[in-house]
Structures are given as structure tokens and as C-alpha cells.
Amino acid sequence: MIVTVTMNPSIDISYPLETLKIDTVNRVPLVSKTAGGKGLNVTRVIHELEGEVLATGLLGGHHGAFIAEQLDNEGIQHQFSKIAGETRNSIAILHDNGKQTEILEAGPTVSAQELADFEGQLNELLKKASLVTLSGSLAKGIPVDYYRHLLTLAKKYGVKTLLDTSGASLKASLESADKPFLIKPNTEEIAELIGQELVIDDVENVKAILSSAIFEGVEWIVVSLGSKGAIVKHDATFYRVEIPKIEVVNPVGSGDSTIAGLAFALDANLSDEEILQYGMVTGMLNAMETKTGHINVANLAALKDQIKVSPM
Template sequence: MIVAVTMNPSVDISYPLNRFKFDDVNRVESVSKTAGGKGLNVARVIAQMKEDVICTGVVGGTIGDYIVQQLDGRHIRNDFLRIESESRNCIAILHEGMQTEILESGPTLSEQEGIAFLEKFEGLITSASLVTISGSLPKGLPTHYYCKMIEISHKKGKRVIVDSSGESLKQVLMHEKKPFAIKPNTAEFSQLMGFEVEAEIIDLKRTLSHKIFEGIEWIVVSMGSKGAFVKHGTDYYQVTIPEIDVVNPVGSGDATVAGFSVALNRNQNVATVLKTAMTTGMLNTMEAGTGYINKNKFKQYFDFVKVEKID
């Protein structure tokens, strides 16, 4: 079983408009509302890959109820810490080929709620084979909170994949106990290092040899249409993908984490792990919905992914 963690989930609301009128009334005929958050996207794709998964994190209020209802409706198991404060909405206004986003920050957790979730987390991962931690932390939790979750996972002998950014990722990498894998994109990678990381093999190899990455088994740097550059142990790989028709790139990184997790959970070889990760990422990009893939296209696009070991 894979445990997919989303500490600050949301209801993602999409408002499509022909034209966005400022300082005026905008009427919307069709509205899309889905349970959102990076870890929930991961879980949806894992479930579509027919792997056992359970979602956890923190939800509250009527918005939290809606998130749970959405997951239940898709038969995705979940066990959240319930709090009184309201979970957040994230609004995307789609207009004239652009996307304007209004993102609520979400609830502020108390110290006691933070402790309560760690206790729940420790119980949940007892029967887990793999843990994914995705996205940002809610307000009120310290930036080293993910480090505590990794410590608990180490104690239980569980592998952890972290897909976060900014200070919370930096804290994870500076901590004594390391995650099993991380998956930054090039922008997050550059932000982490404090300089623009060029997508050149020699530059990427040099950067990934930095001592901050010591002890991490897998580092997958996703590069959009250019595929990914990967460090596994002491080996380096370049992964290339075919040209595809992009419908909605949002959530493709989460789908990549999902495919990566599924293949690792099935104890597949390096090439299959990387090809599975890239394929689920691509398939998400080809769908309008976030965190959705067309499983019928999996083998076709899997065969087009190329994995090359770099000396």
C-alpha cells in the first residue's frame, strides 16, 4: 500500500470565461470543482494504475467534507486528520487563453494539531510499503515538519518520496535522515541551489554531486518536454520523451510521482521505473482533468520513452 500525503488540500474551482471583465459582473455557465492538492493528484493516478493507495493529510469544515466526498466517489481510500478550521479553495479563472489564479492560504494549524497528525501518520504507515509527501505545508507548522515525518518513516523502515519546494524541501535535504527520493522540476531545482541550473548534462551532473544530495537514492529532475535527468545511487540517466499534444500540463509532475511510486512499489528495474514515471506524466498532460490519465494509451507512450545511462 502507498500512503499519499497532502498536508494542505483544497477544492480546485475552474471558471471558464470568454472574456474576463474587471470591476464588473462575470457570469459563469459551467463550473468545475475537484478535490485538489498535489498528493491527491498523485493518489488519483496511482489508483488509475490499479495500485493500492490511501490519502491522508488535514481537512476541515464543509470544504473538507467535499474533498472526502470526492475521493469516496472515486473509491479512493482516505483517512485525514479532521480539524474545525475550513480547508481552502483554489480558484482558476480561464479567460482569453490565460489563467488567473486566486489561491486561499488555508487553515492555520495549532501545535496540538500538528502533533495529532504525526500520531495518525505513524499509525497509517505501519502497513505501508511506500510514502509520498507532496506540496506545501499549511500555516502554523514549522518548515522542518516534513523532517519529522521522514524520521517516523525511517523508524518504521518505510521509503519516502518528497515532492515539495522552497524552505520545506531545503530543510528535508539538510536533515540527518534523508528521503528515499525527491522530484524537483528545473525551476524548483534552481530555487533550491540559489542559481539558475542549466539543463545541460555536465551542469546537472556537477550540481547533483553537491553534498546536500548525499544519502538520497533517487533524484529525478523533471524538465517538461525535455523529459528528465536522473541520479540513482552513483549512476546518471537522461530520459527523453516524444512530442505530444498538450491539453493541460497542470498536475503532470504529480502524475510523474505517481508512476514513479507505482513502479518502485512493484520492484521494477531502473529503466521501467523511469519510463513508467514519464509515461504517466505525459498521459496527464494529454487530458483536460488534473490528476487523470487514459490507461489505454499507457503501453503506446511507454514504448516511446528512452532511457540512456550517462557516463
């Protein structure tokens, strides 16, 4: 079973507008409200792939109850730890031919006792898990290096971790003695970590940077390149992944969907090529849909076959 962890979930609200008018009233004809946060996007896509998945993390208040009800309606297993604070909203205004303006609430403050209660629950879930994903931001009150603690906890049970975070949280996790099994940084995050730009067309540069000491012990490094695919290091092997052009409808959640595809394929013990194809195709399929963290599985096979994975 794959366990997904979302420490700062949200209700993702989408407002599509032809034009965003400032300092006046904007009337929205259609509103979408989805159980969101990066980890829940991962959960939903794994569920759509018919993988065995359970969502955990922190939920609170009326918004938390809404998210739990949505997951129940979709038939998704979940076991969240309750907190006193209200789970946040994340608002995306889609306007003016492809522009996107986001309004992200900070979310609730989590107490030390609430965090301890969650950890007690996670200990029990890890006994049954084959893989765990750690995704997204941390709610207020949670230490910036908290994912490092969860990496150690997962290692205690022999569970591999896929980590999708950034900034100080990612750096702290990579400095841990217990490394994530897989990370998915973009080129900007690589540059922030290393202090050096990744030149994607320079093979020797790529190999040198992804072999930096900070990545030692990380089995999979999947560097997202957006429409250009990905560069990947698995142990000592490097891959270039090329993807076909698609019509992008809504790119939000595509990175989460990529993590979902990678987790699903890794859990199924597929080949390197298929693992990377699944990661890329689920990200692309999400971008082709209006709903965030959703794929049309009917289009998977044909698109997956167009993804080229080559050793570097």
C-alpha cells in the same frame, strides 16, 4: 500499500472562460470542482493505475467533508485527521487561449494538538505502508521544516519517502539526517538550492551539481524539464529521459501525476527504465486531459513505449 500525505488539501475549482474580463461580471458556463491538493492528485493517479493507495493528511469543515465524499465516490481509501478550520479552495481561471490565472487561498491554521493527532494516526498507517509520498505546501501553523520530522518518522518504520515540495521546506528536508528516498525538483529549484544553474546539455555540469553535498543520501533525483523530459540521478548512475511531443490540454497536476507514476513503479520494484517511463508517461497523460490529477490508462502503453531512457 502506498500512503499519500496532503497537509494542505483543497477543493480545486476550474473556471474556463473564452476571455477574462477585468472589473466586470464573468459568467462561467461550466465549473469543475475536484478533491485537490498535490497529494490528492498523486492519490487519484495511483488509484487509476490500480495501485493500492491510501490518502491521509488534514481535512476540516464543509470543504473537508466534500473532499471526503468525493474520495468515497471514487472508491479511494482515505483516513484524514480532522481539524477545526475550513479546508481551502484553489481557483484556476482558464482563459484567453491557454492562459491560466490562479487564486489560491492560504488555508486553515493548524493547532499543535491537531498536528499531534495527525502524527498519532500516521504512526499507525506507516506500520502498513510500503512507500509514502509527501507533497505540496504546509498549512498555516505547521513549521516550515515539518517534512523533515515526517522523514524521520517514516525512517523509523523503514518506509521510503518520495518528497515533492520546494523552497525552504525542501531545503530543510535535504539538511535532515534522514533523507528522502526521491525528490523531484525543477531546474529553478536546483539553482535555488545550489546557487548555480544546471546546464542540461553539459554532462559534467549535471553530474557535478547533482552530486553536491546537499543531495548526499538521496537515492533518486528526478529533475523535471517539462516538454524536454527529465535528467535523473539514481545512486551513481545518470539518465537523460526524452519524451515525445503531445497536445497539451491542461498541464496542471502533471508534476503530481509524475510522482504517482514513480511511486507506482517503485512500489512494484520495476527496472530503472520502467520507473522513469512510468513517471514521464503519467505526467504526459495528465497534461492531455481536462481534469487535473487524472489519466486515461487506455493510452498508457503506446505512449510509454515512445519514452527513451539513456545513460548519460
